[in-house]
Amino acid sequence: MTERAADYCRCCKSENMTMFLPLGPQPPANAFLRQDQFESETFFELNTYACLDCGLVQIPDRVPADFFRHYLYFPSASPMMHGHFASLAEQINERFISSGDDLLVDIGCNDGLFLKASHDLGIRTLGIDPAENIVELARQKGLEIYSEYFDAETARAVLEKYGKATVITSNNTFNHIDNLDSFMEGIRILLGDDGVFIIEVPRAIEYKNKLMFDNIYHEHTSVFSVKSLKDLYARYDMEIFDLEYIDVQGGSMRVFARKITPGADIADTVNEWLTIEKEIGLTDPEMYKIYKSQVDHIRDELLALLDDLIACGKKVAGYGAPAKGNTLLNYYGIGPDRLPYLADRNELKQGLYTPKMHIPVVSPDVIMQDRPDYLLILAWNFADEIIKQQDDYRRQGGKFILPIPKPVIVD
Helix, strand or coil: CCHHHHHCCCCCCCCCEEEEEEEEEECCCCCCECHHHHHHCCCEEEEEEEECCCCCEECCCCCCCCHHHCCCCCHHHCHHHHHHHHHHHHHHHHHCCCCCCCEEEEECCCCCHHHHHHHCCCCEEEEECCCHHHHHHHHCCCCCEECCCCCHHHHHHHHHHHCCEEEEEEECCHHHCCCHHHHHHHHHHHEEEEEEEEEEEEEHHHHHHCCCHHHCCCCCCEEECHHHHHHHHHCCCEEEEEEEEECCCCCEEEEEEEECCCCCCCCHHHHHHHHHHHHHCCCCHHHHHHHHHHHHHHHHHHHHHHHHHHHCCCCEEEECCCHHHHHHHHHHCCCCCCCCCEECCCCCCCCCECCCCCCEEECCHHHHHHCCCEEEECCHHHHHHHHHHCHHHHHCCCEEEECCCCCEEEC
8 A cells, every 4th residue: 555545635635534445456457468468467456545625536556657658548439539529629729729829738648539629720739648559649640749747847848849838638637647746736837827727537526426436446546526626726826717517437527727816707616516525425434434335235236137147048248348347347356257258449458358357358249249138338438329339239139237326227
């Protein structure tokens, strides 16, 4: 156990912490592997803490050094994310870009899906991402990428070459960062005085209400509350001035921040969400005790459902091989005896096996060949999209199982 997770909060530095969900030893959730790598697999404890002062949910960052140099997730695989990022690019262009000299920097740009949408609107863009295999996909789109982890040193190097940023974005990346202080120091260095820092992250309200425990894994070091971000930003002379709910990753928030500006308007949503967080108990230790019992109850229901279907001679398989799915599979002990394979459109994962449980990942083409009676959707946050993609399977009698927040069959 690292000192950071056990002893103090990454955001507000409080020592008022509680460990409420021990998920056991697990490998990094995106560490898909070949069969000949089974024996050399590395495991790390995955214990989940909550800060009882600001409501941050966090784990120790135990991924190996340079883990993100080779990455297996890219958002372009999801049709929904194309529209999502196109909409974000348009909003930024309308609200915050005033000239062709304005610079938009996207930290954790991945394969450049959002960056390309922004670039196509005429915005001057730069992507920053350490994943050397993925950023090549972005460069093939004609985008300029600085391939490095983001911290204060990287910010200084980018500043010297490109100048101050008008907008800095980080979409579902900020929650991967262990050392938030170094990251925020980089933001303070690179962001212009009138600039805007925008992040998209899963929000703690949804983590609690939808029992999204699977959103915690070694890469996702934090699930943020508005209060935790407010406290973190204040230490870097920044403030949240607007919030939006976005229906991705099971329920996320888009957080708009700037350097503290006395007298400037702050959206009512900010105080409204702070009030909701307090009311639902994000800083109440009793809430977290109940949370664990609910997560364990989901396990009992899901295993009973799968075992009953198999006992009745039904064929069950999985759909989706997301990182969050491995948290669920590994904690609940669901292996190839219950799910002989997972179908996933991501070609980088096909032919590999899930970490720890070693379930093979195959192409979705296998579904119509094998014709399972049920598909357990591990990428449940994309359930509508997946069910639409698998319309032929559904029309021929195939049914779907959603595991969270309560196991249900969708036919």
